[in-house]
Amino acid sequence: MDFSPTELTPAELELQAEVRDFLDAELPRGSYEPALGMGAPNDKEFSKKMAAKGWLGMALPKQYGGHDRSAVDRFIVVEELLRSGAPIGYHWVADRQTGSVINRFGTEEQRERFLPMICRGEIGFSIGMSEPDSGSDLASVSMRAERGANGWIMNGSKIWTSSAHENDFFVCLCRTSPIEDGNKHQGLSQMLVDLKSPGLEINGIPFLDGSPGFNEVVMTDVFVPDELVLGEVGMGWAQNTSELAYERGGPDRWLSTFGVLEQFLAMHEGTQLGDRAVEMLGGSIARYWGLRNLSLTVARMIDQGGAPSVESALVKEMGTRFEQDTLLKLTELVDLEPSPESASMFERMFTAATLTGPSFTIRGGTIEILRSVAAKGLRA
Amino acid sequence: MTSTTIAPISEPDVSVDDLLSDAAGKLFFDISDFDTVQAAEDEGWAPTVWNAVAEAGFAWIGLPEEAGGSGGTLADACEVLRIAGAHSAPIPLAETGILGGWLLASAGLALPEGPVTVSAGRPDDTLTIAHNADGSATLNGSLHRIPWAAKADILALLDNGRVLAVPGDSYTVEHLTNMAGEPRETVTFDNVTVTAGGIGDAGDGVTPESLRARGALSRVMLMAGALEAMMALTIDYTETRQQFGRPIGRFQAVAQHLVWSAQDAAITKMAAQLAARQAARGDGRFEIAAARSLADECASAATRQCHQAHGAMGMTQEYALHHLSRRLWSWRSEWASPGEWSQVVGRYAEQVGAANIYPLITGGSAVLD
Numbered sequence: 001m002d003f004s005p006t007e008l009t010p011a012e013l014e015l016q017a018e019v020r021d022f023l024d025a026e027l028p029r030g031s032y033e034p035a036l037g038m039g040a041p042n043d044k045e046f047s048k049k050m051a052a053k054g055w056l057g058m059a060l061p062k063q064y065g066g067h068d069r070s071a072v073d074r075f076i077v078v079e080e081l082l083r084s085g086a087p088i089g090y091h092w093v094a095d096r097q098t099g100s101v102i103n104r105f106g107t108e109e110q111r112e113r114f115l116p117m118i119c120r121g122e123i124g125f126s127i128g129m130s131e132p133d134s135g136s137d138l139a140s141v142s143m144r145a146e147r148g149a150n151g152w153i154m155n156g157s158k159i160w161t162s163s164a165h166e167n168d169f170f171v172c173l174c175r176t177s178p179i180e181d182g183n184k185h186q187g188l189s190q191m192l193v194d195l196k197s198p199g200l201e202i203n204g205i206p207f208l209d210g211s212p213g214f215n216e217v218v219m220t221d222v223f224v225p226d227e228l229v230l231g232e233v234g235m236g237w238a239q240n241t242s243e244l245a246y247e248r249g250g251p252d253r254w255l256s257t258f259g260v261l262e263q264f265l266a267m268h269e270g271t272q273l274g275d276r277a278v279e280m281l282g283g284s285i286a287r288y289w290g291l292r293n294l295s296l297t298v299a300r301m302i303d304q305g306g307a308p309s310v311e312s313a314l315v316k317e318m319g320t321r322f323e324q325d326t327l328l329k330l331t332e333l334v335d336l337e338p339s340p341e342s343a344s345m346f347e348r349m350f351t352a353a354t355l356t357g358p359s360f361t362i363r364g365g366t367i368e369i370l371r372s373v374a375a376k377g378l379r380a
Numbered sequence: 381m382t383s384t385t386i387a388p389i390s391e392p393d394v395s396v397d398d399l400l401s402d403a404a405g406k407l408f409f410d411i412s413d414f415d416t417v418q419a420a421e422d423e424g425w426a427p428t429v430w431n432a433v434a435e436a437g438f439a440w441i442g443l444p445e446e447a448g449g450s451g452g453t454l455a456d457a458c459e460v461l462r463i464a465g466a467h468s469a470p471i472p473l474a475e476t477g478i479l480g481g482w483l484l485a486s487a488g489l490a491l492p493e494g495p496v497t498v499s500a501g502r503p504d505d506t507l508t509i510a511h512n513a514d515g516s517a518t519l520n521g522s523l524h525r526i527p528w529a530a531k532a533d534i535l536a537l538l539d540n541g542r543v544l545a546v547p548g549d550s551y552t553v554e555h556l557t558n559m560a561g562e563p564r565e566t567v568t569f570d571n572v573t574v575t576a577g578g579i580g581d582a583g584d585g586v587t588p589e590s591l592r593a594r595g596a597l598s599r600v601m602l603m604a605g606a607l608e609a610m611m612a613l614t615i616d617y618t619e620t621r622q623q624f625g626r627p628i629g630r631f632q633a634v635a636q637h638l639v640w641s642a643q644d645a646a647i648t649k650m651a652a653q654l655a656a657r658q659a660a661r662g663d664g665r666f667e668i669a670a671a672r673s674l675a676d677e678c679a680s681a682a683t684r685q686c687h688q689a690h691g692a693m694g695m696t697q698e699y700a701l702h703h704l705s706r707r708l709w710s711w712r713s714e715w716a717s718p719g720e721w722s723q724v725v726g727r728y729a730e731q732v733g734a735a736n737i738y739p740l741i742t743g744g745s746a747v748l749d
Contacts, residue, residue, distance in 0.1 A: 003646050005653045016742070029735060083738045258738070266734035273730055279719050282726025286673035288741045290647040293654060311646075318643040368632070375635035378615055378642055 001310055001378060005293060006300040012076055019080040022053060027086060033345065034085025034263070036353050037256030037323075042166050043087035047121035050081075050088075056095050057119035060103055064115035071302040079251040079292070085259045089163060094118045096250070097243050098125040098171060102192075105231030105239050110192070126164045128172035128193065128217065129240070132157060136369050139184045139237060143174040143219070145191065151225040152176070152191065157218050164202050164215040169194055172219075173240055176233050188236035192228040199223075209340070209355035248364060249298040249312030254291045254319030256360055257326045260353050263346040264330060280329050291319050310377030317370040320360040327353055394455045394660040400441075404460045407436055408467035417703050420470035421561035425531055430471045430495065433464075439476045440491065447485035454478060458601045458656035462649075465605025465711075468703040470562060472497055472528040474598035480536035482594065486583030487543035492533035494548075499523045499537060500595050500715050501588075507569065509539050515576030517544060519551075519569035525714075529553050529565040538582060538591055545578040558710035560703070585662075595715035596672045597659055603675045603711050604652035607645040607682055610704040614641060614686040617693065628689075637685040644678035644685075651675065658745055666745040669724040676718030679708040 008016065026049060035041060050056050058074045060066025078096075081088050099118045102110055117123040134140045143156030154174060164170060170193055177187035195202065199222040205214040231239050261284055265273075273281070294315050301308040330350060338351045361367045411432045420426040433439050442457030443449025457478045464473050472495045480496030499505070506521035517539075529535065530553040535546040546569075554566040615638060618629030628634050651671035658664035683705040687694045694701040712718055728748060732740050740747045 001642060001646060003650050005650055005657065020739075079742075080738075262734050262737060265729065265737060269734060273726070275723060278726030278730065279722045280726070281729050282669070282722035282724065283673055283677070285729050285737060285741060286651075286670035286722065286725050287647075287677075289667075289670045289744075290651045290674045292741060293650050294647060297650070314639065314643050314646065317639060318647070371632070371636055371639045374639045374642065375629070378638055379619060379629065 001314070002301075003294055003297045003311060006072075006297050008072075008076070008296075012072060015073055016076050016080065018053075019055070019077050023080060023084050023086065027084060032085075032087075034259040034349065035087060035089075036085065036259060036349070036356060037082050038088070038092055038252040039256070039356060039359075040085065040089045040092070041087050042090040042124065042163065044090050044121070046087050047091040050091065051119060051121035056091055056121050057099050057115065060099050060115055060119060064103070064111050065119035066099075066103075066115065067119075071299040072296070075251065075296060075299040079255065082251050082255040083258050083262075090124045090166070091118070091121045093127060093163075093167075094123060094125040096247055096252070097127075100247075101171070101190075101239065101243050102230065104242075105190075105235075107227070109227055110230070114192070123169065124163065124167035126161050126167045126170035126195070126215075128158045128161055128170040130158065130160045132159050136366055138173065138240070139188065141173055141175060141188070143172065145174045145176045145189065145224065148223065151223055152229070154191065154193070154219045154222045154224055157216060159216045160205075161202075161215045161217045163213050164195055164217050165204060165212070167195055170217070171230060173236055176236075185237040187234055188240070189233045190230040190236045190239055191224045192230050193219075193222065193224055194228075197222045197224075207356065208358070209352050244364060245309045246298065246302050246307070246312050248370075249295055249308065249315035249319075251292070251295055253316040253364075254288070254295065254322055256320075256323045257353050257357070258288065260330065260346070260349045261326055263349050264334070267344065267346045277333055280333055284326055284329065287322055291315065291322065295319070310374055310380075313365075313370045313374040313377070316365070317367045317374060320367060323360045324357050327357055392453065392661060394453055394657045396453075396455050396459045400452075400456055401459055401463065403436070404438060404463040407432060407438070408463055408469055412464075412467040412469045414700050414703070417468045417470055418697070424555070424563050425472075425528060426470045429469050433469070433471060433473065434493070439473060439495075440481055442478055443481050443485045443491070447488075448491040449477075449481065449485060453660045455656045455660035458597065458652070458659075461598060461601040462605040462652060465602030465707070466609040468560075468606070468609075468707055471495070472532065474595075474602070475527050475532070478594055478598060479591070480532075480534065483536040483538055483543045483582070483586065483591070484534065484545055486586045487580030489536075489543060489545045489578065489580045494533035495528060495531050496534045496536055497527050497529055497532040497548075498535070498591070498595075499526055500592070509537075509544070511542075515579065517574045517579060519544075519546065519572040519574065522566055522568045524566050525556075525564040526567050527565075528563045529567045530555065530563065535567065538586065538588060541582050543580050543582050543586070544574050546572065546574055547578075550574075558714075560706035560710045562707070562710065592715060593659070593665055593668045596721060597655055597664070597668045599711045599714050600648070600652045600655060600668065600671045600675045603679050603708055604645075604649045606704045606708050606711075607641075607648050607675075607678060610682060610686050610701065610708070611638075611641050611645040613701060613704070614638060614689050618689050621691075621693070634689055637689040641682045641685045641689075644682035648675045648678045663745045666725065666728055666740065666748060669721050669728070672715075672721035673718065673725055676712040676721065679712045680718075683708050 055077045057066040058069040145152040172191045172193045176189040199220045201218045203216045204212045207214045340351045437450035440449040441452040442454045445451045475497045480498040502524040510518045532548040537544040550572045551567040558564045655667040655671035658667040
């Protein structure tokens with residue numbers, strides 16, 4: 001474990017100022033309901049504007065429409081979007097992970113086909129990992145792909161597939177050959193599946209806050225052509241685990257409830273806060289500062305060719321718990337009976353955050369799994 | 381020494397050379413061992429550690445050479461302090477250098493060969509200082525919780541823009557300790573005279589607030605070191621200790637303690653080093669307060685987790701954990717309470733307003749007017 005403090009260079013600070021100016025112009029404070037981090041709604045127009053600024057696919061190669069920029073540059077853009085509650089839903093998954101996975105493991109044809117669209121903000125991806133019987137034990141997936149003519153025939157169900165009803169494709173982890181000798185990590189593959197494919201059915205599952213974005217994806221004899229097998233057949237497990245090994249320490253893992261805290265302060269602007277509130281606010285801001293610097297260091301390590309998988313796991317485990325803690329502390333502080341229909345923006349955001357809060361420490365790897373990853377690394 | 385490169389005055393180099401960290405690490409590892417730290421609880425301090433540190437010049441890093449210091453930056457001094465914290469060094473290192481030595485040097489007063497101590501100010505202090513016509517001052521009353529008061533050559537006091545170098549043999553000492561057995565003593569003055577030569581005007585930027593911030597920073601550094609050492613000790617123990625046929629660290633419930641403690645150690649070290657850097661640049665008030673808020677919280681959480689992971693082994697004075705945990709419990713409450721430092725950060729947030737709290741988080745003290 002090694003976190004060495006890093007600071008932004010003058011060029012990086014310029015980028016930060018540019019992103020802030022862009023967001024001030026596009027999303028003037030008070031003109032919109034800030035989203036809660038990565039759970040933001042889709043806004044294709046906004047995604048296109050981001051693309052026009054060169055802020056999508058930042059770390060992807062120029063030849064595919066990317067910008068050959070650093071992980072720190074992407075960090076700077078992303079933290080500003082998240083802390084502003086910008087509507088990043090449409091491009092989020094593609095920009096964070098699918099683009100880099102296709103770039104690393106995909107065929108030349110796949111790179112040429114998908115990466116320019118990702119960089120232009122013209123394609124939305126979902127994540128097809130969990131199944132009704134496979135959550136943290138992901139290698140136990142039972143989605144089957146069987147050999148057909150020039151491709152694969154897929155059967156099975158994925159569940160908790162966020163925004164599948166609005167997105168275009170999903171990366172679907174499936175079994176392409178049966179388990180041999182009890183080694184379930186072999187025989188898995190990743191497929192790039194068109195969510196409009198014949199035989200693919202998307203059933204909405206209402207989320208805790210009533211939003212429709214959670215889904216079940218049922219696939220019945222869905223044909224996936226050979227050219228949409230991501231990477232190598234049978235290498236799905238290694239590809240899948242590397243997908244988020246480093247990126248999981250990013251700002252999306254500690255900024256989900258920042259907007260609620262900011263709104264709490266905004267609501268009290270012009271009045272003197274009591275000592276209890278000031279202490280809570282200060283304690284939270286101190287932790288944002290600390291977490292942000294740990295997270296920034298992870299990005300810097302990636303740029304320097306490091307492999308900060310343990311560091312990323314530590315940041316995510318800590319950051320997501322903190323997202324929930326912030327809500328608890330606000331709960332202790334405010335005298336209100338929260339209502340989703342409230343006229344107060346703080347109250348609406350607080351309610352939405354409370355209702356979606358349990359997901360923070362579950363999505364993208366539960367904190368229990370992260371602790372196992374981190375503990376192994378600490379012993380090494 | 382000749383050099384053609386001139387560092388811009390506005391941006392001092394605040395990075396810490398690895399050579400310094402390595403040298404300090406080696407020195408404290410060799411000399412501040414378990415038996416020495418344990419023995420210091422009876423003797424009040426560890427003269428062998430002090431002598432080695434003094435000989436290496438570590439006690440006066442960050443103080444200008446022309447004032448008798450060892451040169452280097454405040455960030456250098458803080459790094460040495462962090463390493464001293466990791467080894468539970470039972471000496472007044474912070475007090476002699478970045479606190480008391482800083483006060484004396486700023487006022488053009490001589491640095492003594494031995495330790496210096498300072499007062500953090502306690503509500504029950506009764507000290508009065510009368511300034512006389514001949515430039516001397518007369519002290520009466522008491523000060524509380526003075527670190528190593530009996531071992532200090534000089535007690536450096538800041539009083540209304542002046543620094544007083546009070547001789548260590550001019551006051552009586554009631555020996556009291558903190559939870560780690562480190563001296564935190566009550567000193568009493570009975571018509572003590574400090575001559576005009578022992579009094580100087582405090583230098584630019586030397587105020588009760590900046591002294592308090594340095595005091596807080598010193599505890600952040602010590603705690604960061606202690607947390608890292610406690611983490612290493614706990615990983616080691618849980619890998620060695622076997623129950624139910626395997627190392628206890630392999631049990632998920634115990635692994636959770638390790639992971640949470642590792643986070644506490646990592647975030648505190650990060651905060652400490654950033655705060656030291658910013659303070660060395662001249663204004664680290666946000667970073668110091670934020671680092672203290674974090675460090676205090678992490679010290680409380682990690683001591684609990686590491687003790688739990690150690691079971692009964694951690695409850696004995698024969699095992700090293702208590703040298704660290706008892707210091708953490710003490711240091712988190714020195715130079716103002718944990719809650720007060722969170723409030724300092726909170727007031728900064730209130731000052732910049734809702735729209736600017738994120739810029740405050742990313743920009744720190746520079747964002748405050």
